[in-house]
Amino acid sequence: MMKPDTPPPGNDGTILEIARVLALLDASRHSLAALAAAVNLASSRQAELVAVYVEDLDLLSCAAFPFSCEIGAQSGVTRPLTVDTLEATIARQLQRVHQALERAVAGRELRHRLEVSRGPVAGEALAKAGPEDVLVLGKAGTTERWGTRLGSTSRRLILEAPCTVLLWDERHPFRRGPLRMLSREQSSGAQAIPDWLTTLFDGFSPLPIRHARELENQLAHADAGGLLLHRAELAQLLNEDPELLANVPLPIVVVA
Numbered sequence: 001m002m003k004p005d006t007p008p009p010g011n012d013g014t015i016l017e018i019a020r021v022l023a024l025l026d027a028s029r030h031s032l033a034a035l036a037a038a039v040n041l042a043s044s045r046q047a048e049l050v051a052v053y054v055e056d057l058d059l060l061s062c063a064a065f066p067f068s069c070e071i072g073a074q075s076g077v078t079r080p081l082t083v084d085t086l087e088a089t090i091a092r093q094l095q096r097v098h099q100a101l102e103r104a105v106a107g108r109e110l111r112h113r114l115e116v117s118r119g120p121v122a123g124e125a126l127a128k129a130g131p132e133d134v135l136v137l138g139k140a141g142t143t144e145r146w147g148t149r150l151g152s153t154s155r156r157l158i159l160e161a162p163c164t165v166l167l168w169d170e171r172h173p174f175r176r177g178p179l180r181m182l183s184r185e186q187s188s189g190a191q192a193i194p195d196w197l198t199t200l201f202d203g204f205s206p207l208p209i210r211h212a213r214e215l216e217n218q219l220a221h222a223d224a225g226g227l228l229l230h231r232a233e234l235a236q237l238l239n240e241d242p243e244l245l246a247n248v249p250l251p252i253v254v255v256a
Contacts, residue, residue, distance in 0.1 A: 018047040018196050019132035024125050024157070025053050027096040030138025032104075033170035037251075038136040039104045041166070042112070044199045047134075049112040051101045054124040055090050122156040133163040134196070138170055139245060158254050159235060164194055167245060167252040174251065177225025178205035182215075182233055197253065201226055212241035219248050226251040 023038035025031045035051065042049040098114060105112050117124045129135050137154060158165045179197055183206035202225070209215045215237065219227065227250050229237070234254055237244050245252060 018042075018045045018134050018194075019130060020048045020050050020134075021045075022050045022052055022125075022129055022133050022135045022163075024121075024135065024137055025051055025097045025100070027093045027100070028138065030168075030170045032100050032138075034136045034138040034166075034168040035100060035104050037166065037168045037174070038134075039108070039110065041134065041136070041196070041199065043108055043110050045196050047111075049105070049110055050128070051097065051112065051114045052125055052128055053094055053097045053114065053116050054121045055094075055116070055118040056121050057119045122153045122160075125157055126160060126162070129161055129163050131162050134166055134194075135161050135163055136166045136168060138168055155238070159231060159238075161254075164256075165254040167254065169249060169251055172223070172249045175224040176200070176202050178203050179226050179228050179253065180205050180207050180219070180250075181228045182207055182209050194255065197228070200251070204228075212237045212244045216241070216244065216247045219250060222248075222250055226253060228253045228255065230255055 018041075021038045021042040023031075023035045025035060038049060038051075041047075094116065101112065101114055115128065117128075125135070135157065137157060139154075154167075158167060179201035181204055205225075207215070207218060209218060215227075227248055229252060231254060241247075
């Protein structure tokens with residue numbers, strides 16, 4: 001294992017810094033836990049925190065259909081879904097996001113702002129992210145009551161984002177530990193690993209893993225540290241098991 005103070009391997013030895021930390025919020029407990037992680041990361045690296053809230057245009061479009069309805073998750077009661085009621089729900093959610101952001105940064109000298117836009121969630125988030133940013137997501141969003149299955153929006157973001165993605169797991173308290181990496185031949189390219197990862201993790205530890213099931217079994221009882229995956233690795237593993245990310249009880253860092 002590499003020592004915590006050893007710079008992570010890169011293609012030219014340069015130190016890679018963070019331009020901004022982006023936190024995609026939807027007022028769910030998973031996204032709010034990710035916000036806390038984003039605040040800590042931005043503070044430690046003196047980076048700007050940008051909280052992103054996207055008013056889902058696809059959902060608003062669905063409300064325009066006369067047969068649209070919503071079903072209470074606990075009561076099972078069916079109610080008409082109208083544009084007006086959905087707009088009111090979005091306004092309340094935005095207010096909760098704004099309040100959560102102010103609470104999260106209270107007492108910190110941290111540059112921060114809330115960016116609000118309207119459109120497809122994944123498209124809007126991808127458009128805001130730059131190569132030097134870190135995008136922080138919760139493992140589940142507004143559908144969290146149905147479990148932690150990775151949704152299509154999250155899947156697109158982690159596989160297409162132009163920057164590093166930190167996928168936070170609210171279900172398990174975070175404990176510092178090693179950042180595990182797959183030690184396969186195809187993983188030994190010249191891709192740089194961000195230096196800021198030493199802020200969250202204690203060194204790097206290789207895993208001789210080839211398949212999703214092996215990775216899940218290896219990390220089933222892990223309670224410290226995290227997992228780093230290159231996007232090509234992640235895409236292959238998700239093809240083997242779409243539930244992989246939900247089954248790994250650790251924060252996951254996805255890099256190019």
